[in-house]
Structures are given as structure tokens and as C-alpha cells.
Amino acid sequence: MPPLLRATPPGATRASRALQGRHRRAGAAAVAGIGRPAAYRFISSTSRPNNNDASTNNTINAGNTTALPPHSQGRTNTVIPNPLVSPNPLVATTTTATSTPALTSQHRWSSTLAATDKPKMYTTSFAFFEALWDAGVEHVFVNLGSDHPSIIEAMVKGAREKKGQFPCIITCPNEMVAMSMADGYARLTNKPQAVIVHVDVGTQGLGAAVHNASAGRAPVLVFAGISPITQEGELRGSRTEFIHWIQDVPDQKQIVAQYCRYSAELKTGVNVKQMVNRALQFARSAPAGPVYLCGSREVMEMDIEPYQIKQDQWEPVELGGLPSGAVRKIADALAGAKEPLLVTGYAGRNQAMPAALVELANTVKGLRVMDTGGSDMCFPADHPAWLGLRYGVEDAVRTADVIVVLDCDVPWIQTQCKPKEDARIFHIDADPLKQVMPLFYIQAQHRYRADALTSVEQVMGLLKSDEGFRAQLTGEERENKWTALQSSYNKRLESIAVRSQPLENGEFGTSHLSAKLKDMCPKDTIWAVEAVTNTLFVHDSIQPTQPGQWINCGGGGLGWSGGGALGIKLASDHEAQLKGEKKGKFVVQIVGDGTFLFSVPGSVYWISKRYNIPVLTIVLNNKGWNAPRKSLLLVHPDGLGSKATNEEINISFDPVLPDYAGIAKAAAGGDLFTARVDKAADLDKVLKEAIEAVQGGQTAVVDCKVVSGC
Numbered sequence: 001m002p003p004l005l006r007a008t009p010p011g012a013t014r015a016s017r018a019l020q021g022r023h024r025r026a027g028a029a030a031v032a033g034i035g036r037p038a039a040y041r042f043i044s045s046t047s048r049p050n051n052n053d054a055s056t057n058n059t060i061n062a063g064n065t066t067a068l069p070p071h072s073q074g075r076t077n078t079v080i081p082n083p084l085v086s087p088n089p090l091v092a093t094t095t096t097a098t099s100t101p102a103l104t105s106q107h108r109w110s111s112t113l114a115a116t117d118k119p120k121m122y123t124t125s126f127a128f129f130e131a132l133w134d135a136g137v138e139h140v141f142v143n144l145g146s147d148h149p150s151i152i153e154a155m156v157k158g159a160r161e162k163k164g165q166f167p168c169i170i171t172c173p174n175e176m177v178a179m180s181m182a183d184g185y186a187r188l189t190n191k192p193q194a195v196i197v198h199v200d201v202g203t204q205g206l207g208a209a210v211h212n213a214s215a216g217r218a219p220v221l222v223f224a225g226i227s228p229i230t231q232e233g234e235l236r237g238s239r240t241e242f243i244h245w246i247q248d249v250p251d252q253k254q255i256v257a258q259y260c261r262y263s264a265e266l267k268t269g270v271n272v273k274q275m276v277n278r279a280l281q282f283a284r285s286a287p288a289g290p291v292y293l294c295g296s297r298e299v300m301e302m303d304i305e306p307y308q309i310k311q312d313q314w315e316p317v318e319l320g321g322l323p324s325g326a327v328r329k330i331a332d333a334l335a336g337a338k339e340p341l342l343v344t345g346y347a348g349r350n351q352a353m354p355a356a357l358v359e360l361a362n363t364v365k366g367l368r369v370m371d372t373g374g375s376d377m378c379f380p381a382d383h384p385a386w387l388g389l390r391y392g393v394e395d396a397v398r399t400a401d402v403i404v405v406l407d408c409d410v411p412w413i414q415t416q417c418k419p420k421e422d423a424r425i426f427h428i429d430a431d432p433l434k435q436v437m438p439l440f441y442i443q444a445q446h447r448y449r450a451d452a453l454t455s456v457e458q459v460m461g462l463l464k465s466d467e468g469f470r471a472q473l474t475g476e477e478r479e480n481k482w483t484a485l486q487s488s489y490n491k492r493l494e495s496i497a498v499r500s501q502p503l504e505n506g507e508f509g510t511s512h513l514s515a516k517l518k519d520m521c522p523k524d525t526i527w528a529v530e531a532v533t534n535t536l537f538v539h540d541s542i543q544p545t546q547p548g549q550w551i552n553c554g555g556g557g558l559g560w561s562g563g564g565a566l567g568i569k570l571a572s573d574h575e576a577q578l579k580g581e582k583k584g585k586f587v588v589q590i591v592g593d594g595t596f597l598f599s600v601p602g603s604v605y606w607i608s609k610r611y612n613i614p615v616l617t618i619v620l621n622n623k624g625w626n627a628p629r630k631s632l633l634l635v636h637p638d639g640l641g642s643k644a645t646n647e648e649i650n651i652s653f654d655p656v657l658p659d660y661a662g663i664a665k666a667a668a669g670g671d672l673f674t675a676r677v678d679k680a681a682d683l684d685k686v687l688k689e690a691i692e693a694v695q696g697g698q699t700a701v702v703d704c705k706v707v708s709g710c
Contacts, residue, residue: 124269125154125300127307128223131276132167134311137194137221139185139570140167141178143205145198146241147225150300167194170570170611172563174603175205180563181607183209183218184528185571187376187551187564190349192219192280199225199247203255203292208557208598213290214259214436215409216375216554217346219283220290221276226252226265229296237297256292258436261285266295269302277314284316286430286451319430321454326426329446331462333402333424335472340367341400345408346554347452348378351547356456361385363463363473366481368396372410374529374539377550381543384482384489389539393417402426407452409434411442419443428455496540499710502680509710510534510620512680514541517588517618520687525586526551528568530561530599532592534620537710562599565589565615566607573613586694589617596660605667608699616694617701619660622708661701673700 128151132140144152158166172178175197182193197203203224213220227248230238239245253263262282266275279291322330334340342360347353357379361367369379370387379386387396392413397403403419405411405427412418419425427444430451434440448455463469500515502508510531518541529552531538544550551568553560565587572584591599596619608615633642661674673693677686683704690700 121153121157122304122306123150123154123300124266124272124295124302124304125150126157127269127272127304128276128300129154129158129167131273131309132194132221133165134273134308135277135280135314136191137280138167138191138574139170139182140194140196141170141172141182141567142196143172143175143178143198143202144196145202145225146243147199147227147297148196148300149297150237151196151225170607172603172607174600175202176207176209176559177563177566177600177603177607179206179209179213179220179222180560180599181567181570182220183213183216183554183560184551184564184567186213186218186220186567187216187349187554188526188548188568188571189575190219191571192221192283193567194221194223197222197224199227200249200252200255201247203252203294206256208555208559209563210256210259210290212553212555212557212560214555217286217288217349218290218554219280219288221279221283222256222260222290222292224252224292224294225300226294226296229298235298235301237299237301252294253292256290259290260292261287261289263292264294266293266299269299269304272304273307273309277309277311281314281316286317286319288316319449319451319454321458322428322448322450326446326448327455327458327462330404330426331459331466331469333426334364334367334404334459335463335469337364337366337400337402337424339396339400340364340402340404341396342367342369342404342406343372343397343408343411344369344378344406344452345371345373345410346375346378347407348376348547349407350453353453353456354378354380354547356453356460358383360456360460363460365473365478366485368400368485370394370396371539372408372412374535374550374552375554376552377544377547380545382545384486386489386492388492389536391536404428405442405444406456409437428452496543499537500541503707503710506679506681507705507707508680508683509707510537511541511710513618513620513683513704513706514538514590516683516687517590518542520684520691521588521616522586524549525588526568526572528561528565528587528589528615529553530558530564530589530591530595531620532558532595533708534592534622534706538590558595559598559600561589561591561595562601562604562617563607565617566604566613569613569615570611586691587615589615591617591619593619593621593658593660597658601660601663602667605664605672605699605701606669609668609671612697614694614697614699616690617664617699619701619703621657621660621703621705660703664699664701668699671698673698674702675700676703676705678705 129140142151155169159169170178170181172181175195178195178197182195185191186193195206197206203222206222210222212218227244228237228239229235231244232238253265257263262279264275264279266272275293279293283289283291321327342357344357347357354377357369361369361379361383367385368387369383369385371378371389372392374389381388387394392410393416394412395417397412397417397419400419401423403411403423403425405425407429423443425442425444425446427442427447428450429447430449432447432449463473496511497515499509500511502512514537524546526548527538527542527544527550529535529538529550535552539550542550551564553564569584569587572587574584576582576584596617607613636642661672661676665672665674673690675686675690677683686702690702693700
């Protein structure tokens with residue numbers, strides 16, 4: 001990123017540097033900026049009568065004046081407009097003279113003026129941070145550049161003057177990691193987070209992380225500066241560097257707008273807190289997601305009057321429940337179903353949801369619950385109704401006669417698995433139309449935009465209070481369904497246990513590794529998972545049971561889990577401290593080898609060391625990317641590629657395998673536990689040492705050579 005430079009014209013005197021200007025005809029109107037408050041104007045020392053000429057009286061907008069800044073003190077008969085209370089953007093320039101002809105000028109901030117001027121330092125940028133703090137944003141993940149001088153000033157001021165009442169700043173050497181950290185933090189806590197990046201290039205650097213936050217419904221506010229909107233020193237923050245022309249684009253917001261719930265440019269500083277809270281209102285309202293604000297250096301540099309807003313007027317929009325008729329329809333269908341199925345994807349973001357679904361499954365005996373995508377822990381693995389994590393392919397979809405789709409993007413993949421023609425399907429979602437997806441539809445007869453938890457509670461309330469439904473849900477037939485459900489559940493666990501055994505040659509697959517991690521890590525471990533083709537194996541063996549315990553990448557932008565795991569750990573530690581506890585929960589990142597490289601490990605492990613955020617990273621090393629092969633075989637099962645080697649189809653990392661743990665250790669300056677393991681017999685020892693290292697405050701990366709397909 002370009003350095004922060006302040007140019008000084010060669011040979012300029014102190015007076016001429018401090019006060020620059022250009023002659024303008026008397027009485028001409030000077031434009032301060034359309035849609036933006038007027039800026040300070042300064043009388044140039046080279047275009048004004050001698051101060052000793054008492055007969056001259058120069059006045060600029062005398063009806064609305066304020067004292068001169070310090071560098072202009074002692075120059076008589078001169079006043080400047082107050083940019084904060086000027087009623088309009090056009091500041092008239094008038095001149096009154098008794099003897100000497102009046103000279104006027106359009107006066108500018110010079111690139112060196114800030115060195116001598118002493119602004120009030122309650123700027124748009126400082127108010128921006130105040131707004132974040134008041135809205136509950138306690139961490140800001142930043143990657144700074146030439147558009148952030150006022151942001152940096154505000155950070156220093158906040159750290160010195162508002163300690164404990166100002167967001168904690170986390171420096172991130174890469175935007176993807178910054179956004180992923182904010183995403184992970186927000187996903188665990190449901191509290192909005194903020195990211196600051198550098199103009200258009202930093203916005204582009206967010207890349208796949210914005211997609212992940214959008215698909216994963218993570219409430220994250222992104223702010224980026226835009227290239228200065230003036231170039232001759234008209235306003236503080238005017239262009240001072242070569243790069244300011246290169247990074248000027250027609251509409252910077254459009255780089256990420258289609259992934260954001262809201263995007264806007266700050267046009268003035270006087271309503272910055274309202275704009276921040278409006279953005280956060282979008283970010284937090286269902287369907288939650290990222291929002292984007294940008295502002296020029298001039299706007300962010302504005303001195304404004306300190307002010308507060310009423311925070312309770314900016315709460316997110318709340319979803320209601322189901323219409324009463326819908327509640328009865330769904331309750332009736334579930335009570336009378338022979339093979340009821342509930343399919344969910346991200347309902348577990350509300351950590352009260354797993355318990356509500358357990359109660360529903362206990363009431364409607366025979367109901368099965370399937371998770372698609374594994375975005376959050378939606379249903380505990382220790383319940384007989386658990387079908388595990390399946391990416392839209394499961395026999396239960398084909399046989400169910402009643403299906404409730406609850407907060408889910410992809411309940412099934414119709415080319416591989418679809419419901420029966422006569423199945424009764426109800427779709428309850430914060431966004432049942434999936435408005436950001438050009439192509440989406442399922443064969444639901446009924447669709448409702450409603451809060452998932454409220455809807456489940458409504459249905460449960462009716463099932464328990466209605467005598468007819470209670471009669472349907474009890475008796476011998478229902479007990480038989482419960483017995484059959486328990487039997488199928490036990491068989492599922494047995495098949496997982498068989499698959500989780502090491503191979504006869506001493507090697508092991510992801511299932512065995514994950515089972516070992518489950519046994520050896522603390523019971524309340526949080527799993528940040530980005531295992532791609534191995535995700536189902538990981539989920540089956542980890543078998544998460546606690547709300548918030550399993551967090552998978554919300555979208556398809558590989559590389560989330562590096563920053564995501566750091567954000568989750570940072571959030572867990574911070575929340576624990578708020579409760580008076582010493583530290584948060586143990587966090588494990590499970591990531592494929594190809595995805596590990598996408599995660600920008602050089603940035604991830606520098607941050608981990610710099611801010612003391614210890615996590616355990618498990619790299620599933622299967623020598624390359626296997627997802628493209630799977631995609632190939634689904635379309636061309638008998639094609640040329642089906643018989644080709646991984647090298648031939650360009651997905652192999654052989655013969656030069658990266659030293660994944662070594663990359664991480666170098667980024668951490670050498671202070672990082674590393675290990676490689678390729679034999680099942682060595683797993684216990686290596687994992688034990690790695691876990692102890694993390695519990696002692698040191699991040700660990702274990703490179704595990706796994707056999708594909710198990």
C-alpha cells in the first residue's frame with residue numbers, strides 16, 4: 001500500500017505554504033462541494049492587501065463566522081465561514097473596501113497546511129468509531145492505506161482519550177483474513193463487526209470473503225476510503241500522492257454491492273453516526289449479512305460538532321412468526337405424517353434453536369432432522385433424530401411424506417435427490433424467495449417469511465395444547481416409530497465407527513483423525529471447519545452436540561477458516577472476559593491442504609502471534625484439490641478425465657508438497673508448534689503435544705497425511 005506522504009512545494013516559505021490561494025474576481029461564488037458542507041476558506045498571503053492597511057476590510061460570509069485557525073491569528077479584519085453550520089453549500093464571497101481595491105480568492109487547504117493548523121480533531125472519522133462502539137462493535141479489523149489519515153488520527157486519539165470505550169484495532173496484513181476474522185467473530189456471537197480497507201484495491205482484496213459473509217449471513221460492516229475528491233488543496237485531505245489518480249474509480253461501491261445488504265457513500269460528516277447505524281441495521285436484520293460504506297478523505301477529515309444519537313432507535317428489524325392458519329397446517333401435517341423430515345441449514349445461528357428442534361423431535365416421534373451445508377450446529381448428534389450433515393443428498397428426502405424446510409438454502413439437489421411427487425412441503429425462511437439467487441425454487445406448496453425459532457415454538461405450542469394432535473402423537477404406533485428411529489440411529493453410529501478405524505497398512509483417513517480429535521480435545525471445543533470434500537467425514541466423526549460448537553464456511557470462497565478460526569477464538573476469549581472468566585473455549589481449525597493455501601497463512605499466523613490468539617490447525621493433506629475431480633465425475637462419469645491422474649487434470653501438488661506447518665511457523669517468527677504425521681500410531685502423541693501447546697498459549701499447526709475417501 002502506498003505510504004502516507006505529505007508533499008511540500010520546494011522553496012516555499014512558511015507563510016506561502018500555510019496559506020495558498022488563487023485570485024478570483026470579487027463577488028464570485030465559490031463552490032465548497034455539492035452535497036457536502038462548506039470547507040474552511042483561507043485568505044492567501046499573496047493575494048490580500050497589507051495587514052497594516054487599516055482602511056481595508058475583507059469579509060467572507062460575514063453573517064456566519066468563526067474565529068481564524070491558529071496559523072491565521074494576528075491577521076486583522078479577516079473571518080472565515082463555519083463549515084459546520086453553514087445553511088447551504090455555496091459560500092458567497094463579498095468584499096467591502098474604503099480605499100484599496102478588494103482582492104478575493106478561492107482559498108484552499110494546502111498539503112502542508114495541516115502541519116501548522118490545529119483542527120478541533122472531532123472529525124467524521126472519530127465520530128465513525130464512536131458510532132461503532134455505541135452500536136456494540138468492539139473490534140475493528142483494519143488494513144490501512146493512503147485514504148486513512150483521519151482514520152489513523154482518530155485511532156490514536158481514541159486509544160489515548162477513550163481507553164475502554166473505543167474499539168480495539170486488529171491490524172491484518174491481508175483483506176481476506178481481516179474479513180474472515182470479522183466473519184468468524186460475528187458468526188459465533190451474532191454481534192456485528194467492522195473491517196476497514198483501502199480504497200478500490202482493498203475492497204477487491206476482500207474477494208471471496210465478502211461472498212462468504214453474504215452466503216453465511218454474517219453481520220459485518222466494511223468501510224473503505226475513496227480517492228480524494230479535490231486535487232488543488234481546496235479541502236483538508238485533498239490529493240497529495242500519485243496513487244490518488246490511479247485509484248479513482250467511477251463507482252467503488254459496485255465492486256461488492258451485489259454481495260451486500262446495503263452500500264452507500266458518506267457525503268458529509270454531520271450524519272455519519274446515522275449512516276453507520278443505518279448500515280448496521282441492514283447488517284443485523286434478517287437475512288443478516290455484510291454492508292459497505294465508503295467516504296473520501298475530505299469527508300472523513302471534516303471537523304464536526306460532537307453529538308450522540310439514541311441507540312435504541314436503531315435496532316434491527318424483527319421477523320414475526322407464522323400466520324395462525326399456517327401453524328395449524330404444519331402441525332396437522334407433522335402429526336399425521338408417516339415419515340416426517342425437517343431440513344435446515346443455518347437455523348442454528350440462533351443458539352436457542354437446537355434445543356427447540358430437540359423438543360419438536362421428542363414430541364413428533366419419528367421426525368428426522370437433516371443439516372445441509374453445516375453452516376452452524378443446528379441439531380445435536382446425540383439425538384436419535386440426527387441424520388448428520390448431508391449436502392442435499394439423503395435417502396430420507398426421497399421417502400419423506402412431509403418435509404419442513406427451515407432456514408435452508410439448498411435442501412436437496414434435484415439432479416441427485418428429490419422428494420416424492422405427493423410430498424407435502426413447507427418452507428419457512430427469513431428469505432424464502434432467496435432474492436440474491438437468480439435461480440432458486442423448491443416444490444413447496446406453502447412458503448412463509450418468518451423467524452425460524454418463533455415458528456417452531458408456535459407449532460410446538462399447538463401440538464402440545466390441542467387434544468386431537470396429542471392423541472395422534474401418542475400410542476403404540478408412535479412408540480414403534482421411536483423404536484425404529486433409535487435403531488436406525490444406532491446403525492448410523494456403528495457405520496461411522498467402522499469407517500473411523502485406521503487402515504491395515506497403518507495409514508488413516510479423515511474419519512479416524514476426526515474421531516481422535518473428538519476424544520482428545522476439550523468437550524466444548526469450537527470447530528471451525530473448511531474441509532471441502534472431507535467435510536462429511538469430519539462432521540460424522542466429530543458429532544457436535546453443543547450450540548455454537550460447529551461453524552463451517554458459510555459460502556464457497558475457499559480460505560475462510562484461517563481468519564475465521566482467529567475471529568472465533570478472539571470472540572470466545574473476549575466474551576469469557578466479559579463474564580469474568582480467564583479465557584474462552586478451545587478452537588480447532590480443520591482445513592484441506594489446498595484451502596490452507598487460499599487462507600493466506602502468512603497473514604493468519606502473523607496475526608495469531610501478534611495478538612496472542614492461539615488455535616490448533618489441522619491440515620488434511622491429500623496432496624491436492626479433490627473437489628474438481630468430484631465435479632468432473634458428476635458430469636462426465638465415463639469421460640477421459642475419469643481415468644486420468646490428478647497430475648493430468650491439474651489438481652495435484654505432487655511432486656513438490658508445500659511445508660504447510662513451516663509456512664505458518666515462518667509467519668509467526670518461529671514461535672509456533674509444528675508437526676507432521678502420516679501414521680495412525682503417531683497420532684495420539686502428536687495431537688496430545690499440539691493440544692497442550694495451544695492450551696499453553698502457542699498456536700499449533702499439524703500437517704496430517706490422510707487417505708482420501710474415508
